[in-house]
Amino acid sequence: MEEFKPTIVSFLCNWCSYTGADLAGTSRMTYAPNIRVIRVMCSGRVDPTFVLTAFNEGADGVLICGCHPGDCHYHEGNYKCLRRYHLLQKYLQQMGIHKDRLRLAWVSASEGKQFAKLADDMTETITALGPCKIKEVMETLT
């Protein structure tokens, strides 16, 4: 059987986390190639539908990153993201999606190293969980 290589869709806010991910690059840090980044202006823009769509399209994990609490470029978008994240976690579990498949983390513009580590940690977690079957389940249902 072919080795399982997870796909992790990641939403990064433009001001902190995306810049942090870029810094990992300019500093030539290396991390697992499983993260696929989508840039949003603020983590507050991450609509729960985006996360659900990612899983529905076959993502094995979803990572949302925003500015640290108190550092949001738009004052408090990250708090709104946090609230939605908690609700979403409950919903995902009811759908049969393991809670570790969705993660929210704070990454500042200076935390390239932390981003690289996060990418590796997340990849490790999702690899251990195995493929997310929700896409197939949904296809059977419809």
Next chain:
Amino acid sequence: MEEKRIGVYVCWCGTNIAKMVDVEGVAEEVGKLPDVVVSKNYKYMCSDPGQELIIKDIKEHNLNRVVVSACSPRIHELTFRKALTNAGLNPYMFEMANIREQVSWVHTDRKEATKKAKSLVTAAVARVAWHEALDKRKVDINPASMIIGGGISGLSAALEIADAGKQVYLIEKEARLGGHIADVDLTFPYMVPAAQILGPKIKRAENHPNIEVFKEAVIEEIFGYVGNFNAEIKANGSESRSLEFGNIIVATGLKPFDPSSVDLHGYGKLPNVVTSIEFEKMLQSGKIETRDGKEPKNIAIIHCVGSRNNDYHEYCSRTCCMLGLKYANQIKTALPETHVYEIYADMRSFGKGCEELYDATAKRKVMFLNFDQREGIPQITKANPGDCCEMLIDMKERLSNTQIEVPADMVVLLVGMEAREDAKEVAHHVGVSKCGNDFFIERHPKLDPVATTTDGVYIVGSCQGPKDITDSVAQARAAVARVLAAICQESGEVEVTPAVVNEDICCGCQTCVNVCPYTAISYDEEKNVSVVNEVLCKGCGTCGSACPTGAIRSRHFTDHQILSQIKGLMRTEMQEV
């Protein structure tokens, strides 16, 4: 519906991308996607020929959308948007896939990196298909400017703008202008008194009809955007005042490193171990003497205190080497019999006139002793009663490879620069980002070193990174050029993508009104719909994700665009929704 004609350009970035990503393979594969009319790869897309290639293709192939797969959009998104404008296309019909910072520079497996690059470019193609033409908003530029920090950088900027006939609000936290330079005796490398440089500037700034100085000032809040900022300032404990201005120059400077944490140097315990800041005061007073009023026979100057050392700061503070040479010269002039030891890690005399100062200092019988940071820093201890000196410095001299003891009656620690403790607060007020060392981040390290990612906000001097007077003044004047250019234009274009309400779907629940951090959304009772004030909206999109009916669209980050991008990433065929 208009036919979508997408051009895709995959950049090699020399070997930066090409060595880890099969750029030709990516271009070929992506060329097979629906709506993609041309798909090319080129050595440097950002170069003039690279941009010309796009412009030519737009005209020849009648492209109406473009994807460039290259570096981070933070670096070159604007460059390519301009190319689109030059070709007569709306600049928002463009999307960038970041395959350098987030692919080729961080991955080591070429196959996996190529796979990821294909996925990101496919996603960008899927997204750009849903892009729509957007107008830039024209805004008036208020000709007044606010400068935060009244040190040498802030003063230089203030005077230059004021001399051009424009109003300046100069905000200083302390009770006096001048910043750290006010505590400096002579400046390197030409030994000009700092007071001679600073004094006239302070005097002129305080009396200039176009400069209003606020001392002991606290910024309570800054609102607005380029051309139209306003702030609440409290100065001298008086009532807060509202100021209106179009541009901001941040010149908040630095904080000297506190060597108390460096145990081996004994600062705070040994009375005659002093910092460069304290030594400057001694020089200003004209008396170099120990705590008990004696003339020191041996003075050691220790370099790189808090700098270039992973236990403290990894970076170089850029000014200490020259400061150390300056001290050696000043000591040799004042006390010709005193022995001077420069205990250094590396001698970095890179500025104009600086290597000459090094050479001249060496000829004045100053002893240069080299140490290796990796093998430990010099240890200072109290000398024994029979010794000829106050203190002994135990160190391994690198060039002779011997363990030696250096006698000293006074030790000067060349303390490095660090970011100020209030950097976070300032960053939040003006909307700039900080690097790992808490210095502010410029828009581009080489091509746009004084601008920030927030339009109308500039960073100058040591708040951006350690700097000497020369570089600080150069940066200040560079920022002034930008500010005056903006003022001359009288109006500017702003990149905003405000949210918009579809009144047909809006149910008037006002969820968006409650989540907006800028009170940009109000409720129209008569129509029972939400209304976005486009001037106040900053385009964060949080209303878009809260709206239960999908009535709010976050322009340029619409549901369609992002959902398509997700689907593109997952390599599913795009379907018209």
